[in-house]
Amino acid sequence: MKPSIPKGTRDFSPAEMAKRNYIFDTIRSVFYTFGFQPIETPAMENLSTLMGKYGEEGDKLLFKVLNSGNFLEKIDASQTLTPNLSPLTLNHLAAQLCEKGLRYDLTVPFARYVVMHRDEITLPFKRFQMQPVWRADRPQRGRYREFYQCDADIVGTDSLLCEVDLVQMIDTVFRALGIRVAIHINNRKILSGIAEVIGQADKLIDITVAIDKLDKIGLENVNAELAEKGLPADAIAKLQPIILLSGTDDEKLATLRTLLAASETGMKGIEETEFILRTARQTLALTPNPSPLTQELVLDLTLARGLNYYTGAIFEVKALDAEMGSISGGGRYDNLTGIFGLPGVSGVGISFGADRIYDVLTQLDLFPAAATRGTRVLFVNFGDAEAAYCLPLLSRLRAAGHAAELYPDAAKMKKQMAYANALGIPYVVIVGQDEMSTDRLSVKDMQTGQQSSLTIDELIAML
Amino acid sequence: MKPSIPKGTRDFSPAEMAKRNYIFDTIRSVFYTFGFQPIETPAMENLSTLMGKYGEEGDKLLFKVLNSGNFLEKIDASQTLTPNLSPLTLNHLAAQLCEKGLRYDLTVPFARYVVMHRDEITLPFKRFQMQPVWRADRPQRGRYREFYQCDADIVGTDSLLCEVDLVQMIDTVFRALGIRVAIHINNRKILSGIAEVIGQADKLIDITVAIDKLDKIGLENVNAELAEKGLPADAIAKLQPIILLSGTDDEKLATLRTLLAASETGMKGIEETEFILRTARQTLALTPNPSPLTQELVLDLTLARGLNYYTGAIFEVKALDAEMGSISGGGRYDNLTGIFGLPGVSGVGISFGADRIYDVLTQLDLFPAAATRGTRVLFVNFGDAEAAYCLPLLSRLRAAGHAAELYPDAAKMKKQMAYANALGIPYVVIVGQDEMSTDRLSVKDMQTGQQSSLTIDELIAML
Numbered sequence: 059m060k061p062s063i064p065k066g067t068r069d070f071s072p073a074e075m076a077k078r079n080y081i082f083d084t085i086r087s088v089f090y091t092f093g094f095q096p097i098e099t100p101a102m103e104n105l106s107t108l109m110g111k112y113g114e115e116g117d118k119l120l121f122k123v124l125n126s127g128n129f130l131e132k133i134d135a136s137q138t139l140t141p142n143l144s145p146l147t148l149n150h151l152a153a154q155l156c157e158k159g160l161r162y163d164l165t166v167p168f169a170r171y172v173v174m175h176r177d178e179i180t181l182p183f184k185r186f187q188m189q190p191v192w193r194a195d196r197p198q199r200g201r202y203r204e205f206y207q208c209d210a211d212i213v214g215t216d217s218l219l220c221e222v223d224l225v226q227m228i229d230t231v232f233r234a235l236g237i238r239v240a241i242h243i244n245n246r247k248i249l250s251g252i253a254e255v256i257g258q259a260d261k262l263i264d265i266t267v268a269i270d271k272l273d274k275i276g277l278e279n280v281n282a283e284l285a286e287k288g289l290p291a292d293a294i295a296k297l298q299p300i301i302l303l304s305g306t307d308d309e310k311l312a313t314l315r316t317l318l319a320a321s322e323t324g325m326k327g328i329e330e331t332e333f334i335l336r337t338a339r340q341t342l343a344l345t346p347n348p349s350p351l352t353q354e355l356v357l358d359l360t361l362a363r364g365l366n367y368y369t370g371a372i373f374e375v376k377a378l379d380a381e382m383g384s385i386s387g388g389g390r391y392d393n394l395t396g397i398f399g400l401p402g403v404s405g406v407g408i409s410f411g412a413d414r415i416y417d418v419l420t421q422l423d424l425f426p427a428a429a430t431r432g433t434r435v436l437f438v439n440f441g442d443a444e445a446a447y448c449l450p451l452l453s454r455l456r457a458a459g460h461a462a463e464l465y466p467d468a469a470k471m472k473k474q475m476a477y478a479n480a481l482g483i484p485y486v487v488i489v490g491q492d493e494m495s496t497d498r499l500s501v502k503d504m505q506t507g508q509q510s511s512l513t514i515d516e517l518i519a520m521l
Numbered sequence: 522m523k524p525s526i527p528k529g530t531r532d533f534s535p536a537e538m539a540k541r542n543y544i545f546d547t548i549r550s551v552f553y554t555f556g557f558q559p560i561e562t563p564a565m566e567n568l569s570t571l572m573g574k575y576g577e578e579g580d581k582l583l584f585k586v587l588n589s590g591n592f593l594e595k596i597d598a599s600q601t602l603t604p605n606l607s608p609l610t611l612n613h614l615a616a617q618l619c620e621k622g623l624r625y626d627l628t629v630p631f632a633r634y635v636v637m638h639r640d641e642i643t644l645p646f647k648r649f650q651m652q653p654v655w656r657a658d659r660p661q662r663g664r665y666r667e668f669y670q671c672d673a674d675i676v677g678t679d680s681l682l683c684e685v686d687l688v689q690m691i692d693t694v695f696r697a698l699g700i701r702v703a704i705h706i707n708n709r710k711i712l713s714g715i716a717e718v719i720g721q722a723d724k725l726i727d728i729t730v731a732i733d734k735l736d737k738i739g740l741e742n743v744n745a746e747l748a749e750k751g752l753p754a755d756a757i758a759k760l761q762p763i764i765l766l767s768g769t770d771d772e773k774l775a776t777l778r779t780l781l782a783a784s785e786t787g788m789k790g791i792e793e794t795e796f797i798l799r800t801a802r803q804t805l806a807l808t809p810n811p812s813p814l815t816q817e818l819v820l821d822l823t824l825a826r827g828l829n830y831y832t833g834a835i836f837e838v839k840a841l842d843a844e845m846g847s848i849s850g851g852g853r854y855d856n857l858t859g860i861f862g863l864p865g866v867s868g869v870g871i872s873f874g875a876d877r878i879y880d881v882l883t884q885l886d887l888f889p890a891a892a893t894r895g896t897r898v899l900f901v902n903f904g905d906a907e908a909a910y911c912l913p914l915l916s917r918l919r920a921a922g923h924a925a926e927l928y929p930d931a932a933k934m935k936k937q938m939a940y941a942n943a944l945g946i947p948y949v950v951i952v953g954q955d956e957m958s959t960d961r962l963s964v965k966d967m968q969t970g971q972q973s974s975l976t977i978d979e980l981i982a983m984l
Binding site: 184453 | 592626
């Protein structure tokens with residue numbers, strides 16, 4: 059039997075873990091300094107919590123967990139199982155077989171959390187969450203069925219200072235990682251205004267979904283898709299100057315102010331965007347920058363983001379020096395907890411895509427060498443007596459906070475050295491009869507090959 | 522709709538997360554200093570990897586994931602679904618509906634990992650893994666359907682120095698946490714020897730499972746269970762002196778040496794145990810102890826541990842000052858990877874039970890106050906102009922590594938102060954017209970109520 063793992067899932071080796079932890083630790087530190095606090099939610103949620111929150115496509119991509127025990131207990135009796143039931147009957151049957159599903163993102167569980175724990179929470183509530191999510195997507199390069207999301211959200215206030223805070227936080231994270239990025243910003247209210255002034259308010263989702271694809275499929279195909287969705291030619295024509303708007307951000311906003319004058323929502327979106335851009339730019343300009351990276355903050359009207367619960371500002375982050383989709387994204391949603399019976403709680407959040415950030419850091423060779431926390435000192439094992447002598451010394455090193463180990467077997471010297479090399483252990487300590495009688499250790503620097511005679515205290519001082 | 526979460530699962534609030542992270546961080550740090558490296562494996566494993574590894578009972582407790590898309594695709598067509606199928610037919614049907622399951626522990630996925638990645642791994646391989654596992658157990662106080670395991674294993678060597686290393690590591694973890702513990706140690710070979718000399722070698726599992734319950738159900742019931750399992754009265758009689766063995770560890774081992782003289786396996790187990798106890802005690806005696814806790818290391822012949830893959834030393838850790846089952850356990854298994862086609866890889870490991878450790882620390886009030894990484898400084902928000910003035914100061918604090926935030930709304934002072942109190946924020950910065958004109962901040966110490974006038978540099982220096 060040759061073991062394997064489910065497609066779209068991954069094992070992470072110590073070397074990969076070191077790099078992943080570097081990313082998670084960096085993001086987590088920034089989350090903390092910005093005043094966000096961690097929560098965790100269960101991997102399994104009730105399907106009633108998850109279903110209907112991610113659109114029809116999302117429902118299909120949920121992993122469902124078979125009920126424990128007699129999973130046929132709740133079925134309509136006497137159905138005949140055949141492999142060609144209609145999708146509707148299949149869904150119906152799945153709902154009888156499964157009550158639970160694996161979480162699909164961290165936002166819906168967070169909304170559920172806020173509603174369930176409303177009495178314990180002080181608003182505004184700034185939480186972060188770093189946990190895996192699962193999607194039954196077709197696996198492909200860079201797309202996995204299990205992957206981590208790193209989310210930070212502020213709920214319970216509609217202050218635009220939160221958006222500014224998130225822009226700064228994005229800037230801080232990517233500066234810390236050494237990745238130059240462009241932070242794209244748009245506002246759903248502007249998009250709504252556009253739909254309104256072209257007389258297609260009910261087509262907002264279709265319009266944003268189509269505009270979202272501009273980069274990928276080009277203007278012609280976007281227009282074709284809009285037509286296919288039922289937009290009349292004159293509406294599509296009216297949309298063109300907006301989709302292709304150019305100039306500085308201020309120029310764009312001025313033009314929009316004219317185009318959307320008739321839409322209250324649109325004008326509100328413009329005002330919000332102006333505040334966020336202005337305040338974020340002022341603050342970033344006055345922020346002490348540990349690294350000289352030039353980040354960009356850009357108004358991007360083609361930015362729509364797929365999920366339809368956003369209602370205000372939306373963000374997306376792109377690496378400037380690597381070919382990669384968005385490596386971070388988010389936005390404001392005015393009524394996320396409404397679906398769970400708690401209306402009027404506005405929130406805004408950002409999600410960092412750990413896997414894509416990993417790929418960018420790899421492409422740009424930006425992982426620091428010191429990201430690993432591997433063993434620093436290996437004691438060679440020459441046999442029982444020598445090992446017994448080494449054990450308390452090993453404890454001394456560890457008590458001083460240094461990762462150290464004794465090779466467990468009295469194997470050939472060559473094998474033990476090969477082990478040190480394979481693990482990249484920088485110092486090897488050799489203790490034989492001479493060393494035991496003088497209480498001095500022979501310490502080999504594996505980088506230079508140099509060997510020195512040190513007491514345990516000298517070794518600790520040197521590390 | 523009132524949202525809920527599946528029974529046996531939990532949400533963790535920021536306050537709980539801070540405590541849990543204190544436990545995880547402590548254990549992780551010790552793992553690193555002992556030379557263990559992290560890996561992670563997917564939440565979902567193929568059911569073929571999991572089934573049959575945890576006994577019949579374990580198979581029932583696996584959470585199975587419904588196949589995506591048409592989950593009836595692989596069923597034997599034309600079965601009629603009724604809620605009263607036989608357990609066997611139910612299992613058969615589940616195997617057609619589900620290919621994947623949630624991991625039940627970290628040991629089997631680790632064995633699978635070692636076999637799959639045998640060509641990348643340098644043996645001996647010291648890995649740790651801290652991830653949730655899922656079991657469809659009946660939820661009850663202290664028993665959850667989702668819980669974290671913190672495992673460290675060494676595979677690829679049968680050196681008893683590994684057992685000694687693990688004993689030391691257990692000692693180090695619980696000293697760091699401030700919990701006094703007794704480390705119980707036994708050896709499956711001794712238990713095998715016992716089964717052998719009473720002529721019941723094939724009843725080893727029954728004997729160990731029964732002996733394991735001595736503490737819980739008492740000698741009489743253990744004997745009754747042994748009889749029920751088919752042990753003849755004379756075998757049970759022979760077993761009594763062994764179950765009730767007393768004296769010092771050395772005395773016990775001396776008695777066992779006589780009783781098990783006829784069993785080669787038993788004698789090997791005694792020899793191993795003597796080496797581990799002697800070496801661990803010597804090393805612990807010479808180890809610098811940061812805390813003056815008295816830990817105990819005890820030979821415990823009633824210790825058997827439920828899982829049947831152990832073949833040598835077995836460990837269990839009990840808190841001395843709290844009523845609680847074992848808070849950590851492990852042992853040696855000689856052939857875990859054999860089930861995946863790679864025989865001859867011996868391993869030994871230990872698993873720390875985070876939930877029970879959490880409960881012990883709570884009972885004994887041992888969580889340090891400084892375990893949280895909450896916001897240190899809150900800027901009061903008096904309006905747009907004041908907020909704009911505060912934002913760059915906020916950045917200064919954060920750049921210096923201090924968690925700080927600006928209240929997002931210009932709410933009433935009382936509300937903002939209540940927020941600081943609820944979150945336990947120690948310093949509140951008040952910036953009005955006066956402060957803006959003098960570039961000095963009014964800083965309120967929330968503990969003492971004292972207010973001082975500081976520059977931003979003075980504030981940073983004070984934190």
